[in-house]
Amino acid sequence: MFLKRIQVPDFRVLKNVDITFDPQLEPRVFPLGSQNGGGKSTLLQLVFVLLHCAIDPEKLHLVENLLQGFTVKHGTDWHSLATIEIFDNKFENIKLEYLCYSRQSIRTLLNHQAAQSPYCQNIIVLSPQALLGEIFLACRINASITSDLHAVLKEVAAHTFLAAPSTQIFHFLSLESRKKLFSRSSIEDSGSYIADLKNLQESLPNLFTYDLSLVDTLVNLFREARDRDFSAVVSTGQYGHSYHQILEKMNSALVGKQISSRSDLTGVQFHLDGSNTELQPEDLSHGELKRFSIYIWLTSQNLKDAIVLMDEIEIALHPDWQYQIVHDLVKWGPTNQYILATHSYELCQAVTPAHVKEITPNLLPQTV
DSSP states (O other), rough: OOEEEEEEEEEEEEEEEEEEETTSSOOOEEEEEEEESSHHHHHHHHHHIIIIIOGGGGGGHHHHHTTTTTOOOOTTTEEEEEEEHHHHHHTEEEEEEEEEEEEEHHHHHHHHHTTOGGTTEEEOOSSSSOBBBTEEEEEEEEOOOOOOOOHHHHHHHHTTEEEGGGGOOOSOOHHHHHHHOOOOOSSSSSTTTTHHHHHHHHOOTEEEEETTOOOHHHHHHHHHHHHHHHHHHHHSSSSSHHHHHHHHHHTTTSEEEEEETTTTTTOEEEETTTTOEEEEGSSSHHHHHHHHHHHHHHHHHHSSOOOEEEEETTTTTOOOHHHHHHHHHHHHOOOOOOEEEEEEOOHOOOOOOOOOEEEOOOOOOOOO
Protein backbone atom coordinates (compact mmCIF):
# COMPACT_ATOMS: atom_id res chain seq x y z
CA MET A 1 0.00 0.00 0.00
CA PHE A 2 1.40 3.39 -1.00
CA LEU A 3 0.14 6.89 -0.29
CA LYS A 4 0.46 8.80 -3.57
CA ARG A 5 -1.14 12.19 -2.95
CA ILE A 6 -2.59 14.30 -0.14
CA GLN A 7 -4.73 17.38 -0.72
CA VAL A 8 -6.02 19.51 2.14
CA PRO A 9 -7.80 22.70 1.08
CA ASP A 10 -8.38 24.27 4.49
CA PHE A 11 -7.88 22.69 7.91
CA ARG A 12 -6.27 24.53 10.82
CA VAL A 13 -2.91 25.86 9.56
CA LEU A 14 -3.07 23.71 6.42
CA LYS A 15 -4.12 25.81 3.42
CA ASN A 16 -4.14 24.54 -0.17
CA VAL A 17 -1.80 21.65 0.64
CA ASP A 18 -1.09 19.36 -2.31
CA ILE A 19 1.72 16.84 -1.88
CA THR A 20 2.55 13.90 -4.15
CA PHE A 21 4.77 10.87 -3.52
CA ASP A 22 6.28 8.99 -6.46
CA PRO A 23 5.86 5.20 -6.05
CA GLN A 24 8.79 4.63 -8.41
CA LEU A 25 11.29 6.27 -6.06
CA GLU A 26 13.52 4.15 -3.83
CA PRO A 27 13.82 4.05 -0.91
CA ARG A 28 10.18 4.50 0.01
CA VAL A 29 11.09 7.05 2.66
CA PHE A 30 9.85 10.62 2.24
CA PRO A 31 10.92 13.46 4.56
CA LEU A 32 8.25 16.12 5.06
CA GLY A 33 9.39 19.54 6.18
CA SER A 34 7.92 22.89 7.19
CA GLN A 35 8.59 25.69 9.60
CA ASN A 36 7.70 25.26 13.28
CA GLY A 37 3.95 25.45 13.42
CA GLY A 38 3.74 24.90 9.67
CA GLY A 39 1.43 21.91 9.94
CA LYS A 40 3.62 18.80 9.61
CA SER A 41 2.22 17.11 12.71
CA THR A 42 -1.31 18.27 11.90
CA LEU A 43 -1.08 16.74 8.42
CA LEU A 44 0.10 13.37 9.73
CA GLN A 45 -2.58 13.35 12.42
CA LEU A 46 -5.29 14.23 9.91
CA VAL A 47 -4.22 11.52 7.45
CA PHE A 48 -3.99 8.93 10.24
CA VAL A 49 -7.33 9.72 11.84
CA LEU A 50 -9.14 9.74 8.49
CA LEU A 51 -7.56 6.59 7.08
CA HIS A 52 -7.39 4.54 10.29
CA CYS A 53 -10.14 5.79 12.61
CA ALA A 54 -12.99 7.14 10.50
CA ILE A 55 -14.27 3.72 9.33
CA ASP A 56 -14.48 2.34 12.88
CA PRO A 57 -17.55 3.53 14.86
CA GLU A 58 -15.66 2.95 18.13
CA LYS A 59 -12.93 5.39 17.00
CA LEU A 60 -15.10 8.16 15.64
CA HIS A 61 -14.66 10.09 18.88
CA LEU A 62 -10.97 10.44 17.94
CA VAL A 63 -11.99 12.04 14.65
CA GLU A 64 -14.30 14.34 16.61
CA ASN A 65 -11.49 15.29 18.99
CA LEU A 66 -9.20 16.22 16.10
CA LEU A 67 -11.96 18.29 14.47
CA GLN A 68 -12.43 20.50 17.55
CA GLY A 69 -13.01 24.05 16.35
CA PHE A 70 -13.76 23.02 12.76
CA THR A 71 -17.09 23.98 11.20
CA VAL A 72 -18.79 23.73 7.82
CA LYS A 73 -18.96 27.27 6.52
CA HIS A 74 -22.41 28.84 6.60
CA GLY A 75 -24.17 28.75 3.27
CA THR A 76 -22.27 25.74 1.93
CA ASP A 77 -23.65 22.21 1.58
CA TRP A 78 -20.40 20.44 2.34
CA HIS A 79 -16.69 21.02 2.92
CA SER A 80 -13.89 18.89 1.48
CA LEU A 81 -11.69 18.03 4.44
CA ALA A 82 -9.01 16.07 2.53
CA THR A 83 -8.50 14.02 -0.60
CA ILE A 84 -6.12 11.09 -0.29
CA GLU A 85 -4.93 8.92 -3.18
CA ILE A 86 -3.48 5.47 -2.51
CA PHE A 87 -2.14 2.66 -4.64
CA ASP A 88 -2.76 -0.88 -3.45
CA ASN A 89 -1.94 -4.14 -5.20
CA LYS A 90 -5.39 -5.52 -4.37
CA PHE A 91 -7.58 -2.52 -5.20
CA GLU A 92 -5.07 -0.63 -7.40
CA ASN A 93 -5.76 3.13 -7.44
CA ILE A 94 -7.94 4.35 -4.59
CA LYS A 95 -9.10 7.96 -4.30
CA LEU A 96 -10.76 8.93 -1.04
CA GLU A 97 -12.37 12.34 -0.56
CA TYR A 98 -13.43 13.02 3.01
CA LEU A 99 -16.40 15.39 3.15
CA CYS A 100 -18.00 17.28 6.03
CA TYR A 101 -21.74 17.90 5.74
CA SER A 102 -24.03 20.15 7.71
CA ARG A 103 -27.18 18.69 9.27
CA GLN A 104 -29.39 19.96 6.44
CA SER A 105 -27.08 18.84 3.64
CA ILE A 106 -26.67 15.33 5.08
CA ARG A 107 -30.45 14.92 4.90
CA THR A 108 -30.30 15.86 1.22
CA LEU A 109 -27.50 13.38 0.63
CA LEU A 110 -29.38 10.56 2.36
CA ASN A 111 -32.51 11.34 0.34
CA HIS A 112 -30.49 11.14 -2.88
CA GLN A 113 -28.98 7.83 -1.75
CA ALA A 114 -32.43 6.47 -0.97
CA ALA A 115 -33.47 7.45 -4.49
CA GLN A 116 -30.36 5.65 -5.79
CA SER A 117 -28.98 8.77 -7.42
CA PRO A 118 -25.79 7.91 -9.38
CA TYR A 119 -24.03 10.92 -7.81
CA CYS A 120 -24.26 9.36 -4.35
CA GLN A 121 -23.48 5.73 -5.13
CA ASN A 122 -19.83 5.92 -4.06
CA ILE A 123 -20.35 7.99 -0.90
CA ILE A 124 -20.33 6.36 2.54
CA VAL A 125 -21.67 8.28 5.52
CA LEU A 126 -19.14 7.48 8.25
CA SER A 127 -20.75 9.27 11.21
CA PRO A 128 -24.43 8.35 11.72
CA GLN A 129 -24.49 10.88 14.56
CA ALA A 130 -23.26 14.45 14.24
CA LEU A 131 -19.67 15.13 15.29
CA LEU A 132 -19.31 18.25 17.44
CA GLY A 133 -23.09 18.50 17.28
CA GLU A 134 -23.19 19.73 13.70
CA ILE A 135 -20.75 17.90 11.39
CA PHE A 136 -21.43 14.65 9.53
CA LEU A 137 -18.39 12.95 8.02
CA ALA A 138 -18.64 11.05 4.73
CA CYS A 139 -16.20 9.57 2.23
CA ARG A 140 -16.48 9.57 -1.56
CA ILE A 141 -14.54 6.72 -3.19
CA ASN A 142 -13.53 6.83 -6.85
CA ALA A 143 -15.97 5.10 -9.18
CA SER A 144 -13.37 2.60 -10.47
CA ILE A 145 -13.56 0.68 -7.19
CA THR A 146 -15.98 -2.20 -7.73
CA SER A 147 -15.35 -4.00 -4.43
CA ASP A 148 -17.36 -3.45 -1.27
CA LEU A 149 -16.55 0.13 -0.29
CA HIS A 150 -16.44 -0.63 3.43
CA ALA A 151 -13.95 -3.45 2.74
CA VAL A 152 -11.69 -0.98 0.90
CA LEU A 153 -11.70 1.47 3.81
CA LYS A 154 -11.07 -1.29 6.35
CA GLU A 155 -8.12 -2.58 4.33
CA VAL A 156 -6.63 0.92 4.22
CA ALA A 157 -7.23 1.36 7.96
CA ALA A 158 -5.40 -1.87 8.79
CA HIS A 159 -2.31 -0.69 6.89
CA THR A 160 -2.06 2.84 8.32
CA PHE A 161 0.17 3.59 11.33
CA LEU A 162 1.38 6.67 13.20
CA ALA A 163 4.43 7.11 15.43
CA ALA A 164 4.90 10.39 17.30
CA PRO A 165 6.07 11.96 20.55
CA SER A 166 3.34 11.95 23.20
CA THR A 167 3.27 15.76 23.09
CA GLN A 168 2.21 15.67 19.44
CA ILE A 169 -0.87 13.47 19.71
CA PHE A 170 -2.88 15.28 22.34
CA HIS A 171 -5.31 16.44 19.63
CA PHE A 172 -6.67 12.88 19.68
CA LEU A 173 -7.75 13.41 23.29
CA SER A 174 -10.92 15.19 24.32
CA LEU A 175 -10.83 18.89 25.11
CA GLU A 176 -11.22 18.07 28.82
CA SER A 177 -8.20 15.75 28.70
CA ARG A 178 -6.08 18.34 26.91
CA LYS A 179 -6.76 20.90 29.61
CA LYS A 180 -5.35 18.45 32.18
CA LEU A 181 -1.92 18.92 30.60
CA PHE A 182 -1.77 22.29 32.35
CA SER A 183 -3.52 21.21 35.55
CA ARG A 184 -1.23 20.34 38.44
CA SER A 185 -4.08 19.08 40.63
CA SER A 186 -4.75 16.08 38.36
CA ILE A 187 -1.19 14.90 37.77
CA GLU A 188 -1.27 12.13 40.38
CA ASP A 189 -4.83 10.86 40.09
CA SER A 190 -6.27 8.23 37.76
CA GLY A 191 -7.91 10.92 35.64
CA SER A 192 -4.64 12.67 34.79
CA TYR A 193 -3.42 13.58 31.31
CA ILE A 194 -0.86 10.76 31.49
CA ALA A 195 -3.58 8.25 32.36
CA ASP A 196 -5.76 9.49 29.49
CA LEU A 197 -2.81 9.21 27.13
CA LYS A 198 -2.13 5.65 28.26
CA ASN A 199 -5.78 4.70 27.71
CA LEU A 200 -5.57 6.18 24.22
CA GLN A 201 -2.49 4.12 23.40
CA GLU A 202 -4.12 0.93 24.65
CA SER A 203 -7.24 1.51 22.57
CA LEU A 204 -5.30 2.43 19.44
CA PRO A 205 -2.61 -0.20 18.67
CA ASN A 206 -1.72 1.44 15.33
CA LEU A 207 -0.51 4.49 17.27
CA PHE A 208 2.97 4.40 18.82
CA THR A 209 4.67 6.98 21.03
CA TYR A 210 8.45 6.90 21.27
CA ASP A 211 8.37 7.09 25.06
CA LEU A 212 6.15 4.01 25.42
CA SER A 213 7.57 1.36 27.74
CA LEU A 214 8.74 -1.65 25.74
CA VAL A 215 9.14 -4.20 28.53
CA ASP A 216 5.81 -5.97 27.96
CA THR A 217 6.35 -6.00 24.19
CA LEU A 218 9.87 -7.40 24.53
CA VAL A 219 8.84 -10.08 26.99
CA ASN A 220 5.95 -11.13 24.75
CA LEU A 221 8.28 -11.42 21.75
CA PHE A 222 10.63 -13.66 23.75
CA ARG A 223 7.75 -15.76 25.08
CA GLU A 224 6.26 -16.22 21.60
CA ALA A 225 9.66 -17.28 20.27
CA ARG A 226 10.11 -19.73 23.15
CA ASP A 227 6.63 -21.18 22.55
CA ARG A 228 7.41 -21.66 18.86
CA ASP A 229 10.58 -23.52 19.81
CA PHE A 230 8.61 -25.78 22.20
CA SER A 231 6.08 -26.47 19.46
CA ALA A 232 8.92 -27.47 17.17
CA VAL A 233 10.07 -30.04 19.74
CA VAL A 234 6.60 -31.57 19.90
CA SER A 235 6.15 -31.75 16.13
CA THR A 236 9.71 -32.55 14.96
CA GLY A 237 11.58 -33.78 18.03
CA GLN A 238 14.07 -30.96 17.64
CA TYR A 239 14.17 -27.68 19.51
CA GLY A 240 13.48 -24.69 17.24
CA HIS A 241 15.66 -21.65 16.62
CA SER A 242 13.09 -18.86 16.97
CA TYR A 243 14.45 -17.59 20.30
CA HIS A 244 18.03 -17.35 19.06
CA GLN A 245 16.93 -15.76 15.79
CA ILE A 246 14.92 -13.01 17.45
CA LEU A 247 17.75 -12.41 19.92
CA GLU A 248 20.21 -12.06 17.05
CA LYS A 249 17.96 -9.59 15.25
CA MET A 250 17.44 -7.49 18.38
CA ASN A 251 21.17 -7.34 19.02
CA SER A 252 21.75 -6.23 15.43
CA ALA A 253 19.54 -3.20 16.14
CA LEU A 254 21.71 -2.21 19.10
CA VAL A 255 25.11 -0.53 18.76
CA GLY A 256 27.84 -1.87 21.05
CA LYS A 257 25.30 -3.44 23.40
CA GLN A 258 23.34 -6.66 23.68
CA ILE A 259 19.95 -7.63 25.10
CA SER A 260 18.79 -10.84 26.75
CA SER A 261 15.67 -11.96 28.57
CA ARG A 262 15.68 -12.91 32.22
CA SER A 263 15.51 -16.67 32.77
CA ASP A 264 11.95 -16.48 34.11
CA LEU A 265 10.88 -14.15 31.26
CA THR A 266 9.78 -11.43 33.66
CA GLY A 267 11.96 -8.79 32.08
CA VAL A 268 15.02 -8.03 29.98
CA GLN A 269 18.58 -6.91 30.64
CA PHE A 270 21.30 -5.20 28.62
CA HIS A 271 25.07 -5.79 28.48
CA LEU A 272 28.04 -4.31 26.71
CA ASP A 273 29.31 -6.44 23.83
CA GLY A 274 31.53 -9.18 25.25
CA SER A 275 30.67 -8.36 28.87
CA ASN A 276 28.40 -10.05 31.42
CA THR A 277 28.00 -6.88 33.47
CA GLU A 278 24.38 -5.84 33.44
CA LEU A 279 23.72 -2.28 32.32
CA GLN A 280 21.28 -0.12 34.23
CA PRO A 281 18.61 1.96 32.46
CA GLU A 282 20.71 5.10 32.85
CA ASP A 283 23.56 3.38 30.98
CA LEU A 284 21.53 3.49 27.75
CA SER A 285 21.18 6.87 26.12
CA HIS A 286 17.87 8.40 25.09
CA GLY A 287 18.89 8.02 21.45
CA GLU A 288 19.78 4.33 21.86
CA LEU A 289 16.47 3.57 23.55
CA LYS A 290 14.50 5.50 20.94
CA ARG A 291 16.17 3.81 17.98
CA PHE A 292 15.69 0.40 19.58
CA SER A 293 12.07 1.16 20.45
CA ILE A 294 11.32 1.98 16.81
CA TYR A 295 12.84 -1.32 15.73
CA ILE A 296 10.83 -3.27 18.32
CA TRP A 297 7.62 -1.49 17.35
CA LEU A 298 8.05 -2.34 13.67
CA THR A 299 8.97 -5.92 14.58
CA SER A 300 6.16 -6.51 17.08
CA GLN A 301 3.53 -5.06 14.72
CA ASN A 302 4.95 -7.11 11.84
CA LEU A 303 4.37 -4.18 9.51
CA LYS A 304 4.28 -5.07 5.82
CA ASP A 305 3.09 -2.96 2.88
CA ALA A 306 2.02 -0.33 5.39
CA ILE A 307 1.77 3.46 5.29
CA VAL A 308 3.86 4.51 8.29
CA LEU A 309 3.59 8.16 9.35
CA MET A 310 6.36 9.21 11.73
CA ASP A 311 6.62 12.57 13.46
CA GLU A 312 9.92 14.04 14.71
CA ILE A 313 11.80 10.77 14.41
CA GLU A 314 15.15 12.58 14.61
CA ILE A 315 14.75 13.87 18.17
CA ALA A 316 17.50 12.47 20.47
CA LEU A 317 19.43 11.00 17.53
CA HIS A 318 22.97 12.11 16.69
CA PRO A 319 23.24 13.62 13.16
CA ASP A 320 24.95 10.42 11.99
CA TRP A 321 22.02 8.39 13.29
CA GLN A 322 19.55 10.83 11.74
CA TYR A 323 21.14 10.02 8.39
CA GLN A 324 21.29 6.31 9.21
CA ILE A 325 17.67 6.00 10.35
CA VAL A 326 16.47 6.09 6.73
CA HIS A 327 18.51 2.99 5.96
CA ASP A 328 17.43 1.39 9.25
CA LEU A 329 13.75 1.78 8.39
CA VAL A 330 14.27 0.20 4.98
CA LYS A 331 16.15 -2.68 6.61
CA TRP A 332 13.59 -3.20 9.38
CA GLY A 333 10.48 -2.89 7.17
CA PRO A 334 11.47 -2.95 3.50
CA THR A 335 7.94 -3.13 2.04
CA ASN A 336 6.55 -0.15 3.97
CA GLN A 337 6.25 3.48 2.92
CA TYR A 338 7.54 5.95 5.50
CA ILE A 339 6.53 9.62 5.62
CA LEU A 340 8.72 11.44 8.14
CA ALA A 341 7.78 14.89 9.46
CA THR A 342 11.18 16.33 10.27
CA HIS A 343 13.48 19.32 10.66
CA SER A 344 16.60 17.21 10.08
CA TYR A 345 18.91 18.27 7.25
CA GLU A 346 20.91 15.06 7.67
CA LEU A 347 17.83 12.90 7.29
CA CYS A 348 16.91 14.71 4.07
CA GLN A 349 20.45 14.19 2.77
CA ALA A 350 19.98 10.42 3.04
CA VAL A 351 17.53 10.47 0.11
CA THR A 352 17.29 12.31 -3.20
CA PRO A 353 15.83 15.84 -3.50
CA ALA A 354 12.79 14.31 -5.23
CA HIS A 355 11.98 12.43 -2.02
CA VAL A 356 11.83 15.57 0.13
CA LYS A 357 8.45 17.30 0.43
CA GLU A 358 7.61 20.64 2.01
CA ILE A 359 4.48 22.28 3.31
CA THR A 360 4.50 25.87 2.06
CA PRO A 361 4.34 28.15 5.09
CA ASN A 362 1.31 30.36 5.60
CA LEU A 363 2.97 33.14 7.51
CA LEU A 364 0.96 35.40 9.78
CA PRO A 365 1.26 39.12 9.04
CA GLN A 366 3.83 40.81 11.26
CA THR A 367 2.66 43.48 13.66
CA VAL A 368 4.70 46.56 14.35
